[in-house]
Amino acid sequence: MRTKRAGLTMTHLAEPSVGDERSEVLTSLAAGLAMLSATEVTPTEVDEVVPFDAEDVTFDAEATWLDQLVLVQDWLRLDHRLDPFASTATLATRLFDGLGARDHSELYVLDGDSLVLTDAGVDLLRARVERATALRDSFLASVETGSRSAATAEWLTAWDDSLTATVSGRIRAKAEVWSIHDFASRAKSGRLDLSPSYQRGDVWPTADAQLLMESILRGIPLPSIIILRPRSVADAPFEIVDGKQRLTSILRFIGAHPTALESVEAANRQHPGFDLPHLFRTNYPAFRRAWADATGERLTTTLERSYFFPYRLASGASGLSGELAPFAGKYYHEITDEYVHVGGEQVAVRDVFESTTDYKIPVIEYTEATPRQIHEVFSLYNKQGKHLNAEEIRNAVYHELHLMRALSAASGDAPSIRKAAPFLAAVGGDAADISKFLQDAGIASARYRRTKVLSWLMSMLVVESLNERGEPRRLSTASQINAMLDRAQHPGDPLNDPGTINELISLVALGMRAHSESDAWADTFKDGNLGKRWQDLQLVASLTGVCLAGAALGPTVVPVLTENAERIRAVSASEWKRPAKTQTSVQWDYLGRVAVKMLKLLKVDPQRAHEAVHSLSGASSVTALVRAAVESE
DSSP: OOOOOTTOOOOOOOOOOTTSHHHHHHHHHHHHHHHHHTOSSOOTTSOOOOOOOGGGOOOSSSOOHHHHHHHTHHHHTOSSOOOTTSOHHHHHHHHHHHTTOSOOTTTEEEETTEEEEOHHHHHHHHHHHHHHHHHHHHHHHHHHHSOHHHHHHHHHHHHHTOOOOOOOSOOEEEEEEEOHHHHHHHHHTTOEESSOTTSOOOOOOHHHHHHHHHHHHTTOOOOOEEEEOOSSSTTOOEEEEEOHHHHHHHHHHTTOOHHHHHHHHHHHHHSTTSOHHHHHHHOHHHHHHHHHHHHSOOOOHHHHHHHTOOOOOOOGGGOOOGGGGGGTTOOGGGTTTOEEEETTEEEEHHHHHHSOOSOOEEEEEEEEOOHHHHHHHHHHHHHTTOOOOHHHHHHHHHTTSHHHHHHHHHHTOSSOHHHHOGGGGGGHHHHHHHHHHHHHTTOOOGGGHHHHHHHHHHHHHHOOOBOTTSOBOOOOHHHHHHHHHHHHTSTTSGGGOHHHHHHHHHHHHHHHHHHHHHTOOOHHHHHSSSOSSOOHHHHHHHHHHHHHHHHHHGGGHHHHHHHTHHHHHHHHHHTOOOOSOOOHHHHHHHHHHHHHHHHHHTTOOHHHHHHHHHHHHSOOSHHHHHHHHHHHO
16 A cells, blocks of 8 residues: 655656666665565664555656655655655655755756656665665564664664765775784884774683684684874874784784783883793793792783783683694694694794795785775775774774874773873863763763764864855764864864863863753653663753853853753753654754753853854854754744
8 A cells, every 4th residue: 555645746757678777776676665664573763654565666657656765764764854745846855865965966857746866866765775674684683682672773873884885085005915923023113003092902802812813823814904004104103993803812822912022021120030021932831930929910811811911722622623633722832833734835833923924914004095085995894794883983084183082082982091192181080070971871881882972972062063054964973073073184273282172071071060960850851761871862962052051151050050950850851852763854953952942941142152162162063053943943
């Protein structure tokens, strides 16, 4: 059964013949839309519809496809809602705007109520429908092993991480192969940064590292290591963007991890006479005993991981088999003179790890490329099976920026403020308050979630977000954050100045303290289910309002917010319910409504907040938020 929009007539090009390539694409489109309509279990943000068959979706004179697409639009995560009673022209504009097209001239032709899709328009629509059906399948698989709400969260994240697959402009990159010795020598000489500020500080469990060593000893090829040579310094070390865990495991096993070597040398200087460096290289069990005698510290597996010290090959039931069985349970120094089959020949283990042999690791090195281009390339890798999420990509691409490092450090995601953003030492207490606030709010620390929330909040303060007509641009969360970081690339921009960044960090910390101490939020506002964990949208919306008020009021925002806590709690329970759908336009309307209402409740003139933030950062989001709030009423 299909629904026709009253009073609307549409005609299209006659449907091509069965053998035509265009016909095959249209047939695939119809099948995809029908599949989405027939899904019985849907994400919480997708309305159930009356199922229709692929045969009901026509592209001939009847032209039902747009009616059917409107029915399943929730599956497509368009930026704007499609009104089924809107004109053909309005529907076409909002549809292709929602698909990310800026120029519609080559996508369709309008003649009154007649809409003709070009091949380019068909391809753009096909790509979105295929993406929607793939994420539908992933959602259904998640539902089978978990809850509908958890599967919905994964589905939304997958859409958020689904970035454009085009690469703008030329880049300079090269594909090479390095021996393990190449990596080890560069690490030892300081020309390989295994822990750039954007990398997580975790280390693979020993069992995983042992499996990797078995793969190498059997000559099994490893996936590519992705490295980046920062453009800001001519002789800067290579940074490991993807492959840190693999390289860490290799360097630990052969006793060549630079952190381990530094620890051994430091202990040797403090406790001479135990010959620690020599034992570390030649007899690790003896080294462990000498370490305990020298330092009074008994090396456990956990401590060895923290020091990046060596580990044994697997033994016992999970030990090595076949020709590697004699190696089970042994350290690297105990097997260096043994032989293994690698690349079709017998090779000494020592040569595999310490010389140039046929066993090499593929390397992709990026040299000349803008952060935006590398972001786009990494997104392509993601679509081809890599497992970097959008925030991990962003941290890798923009990590050279003071602002990016400050955000990851202040959120608590970076290994340490001292290494990631030493200039934050001047506001170290504020940075610590931000990290604690995000933790207390229940924002998970995995995969830079806290960095994403903090970046989103900061971007809602300092990105102007207006188009050339002075209208809110309503950027997606990822685009909003990237717009802020793109600004921060310019040397003269305030967002590239550590002093300005420190002031912004202090402003956010002030807002978070006021937000927390006032306890002005209804539980139903936090997550809609009487829980204590905040959902990202509600948290960012309320914090945006509080931080803007803090920019205008300064420290007095804390008592002012506390004095008005009861009024805010009542409004947050009754007026600020999370929208059922969270397309970009809906999120923007919600953010504007909550933030501007907060200013009103605290008796802060939006213009005053705008001037305070603009004076600090060179731009302000207040005008865009106010206009979004007005348009949502």
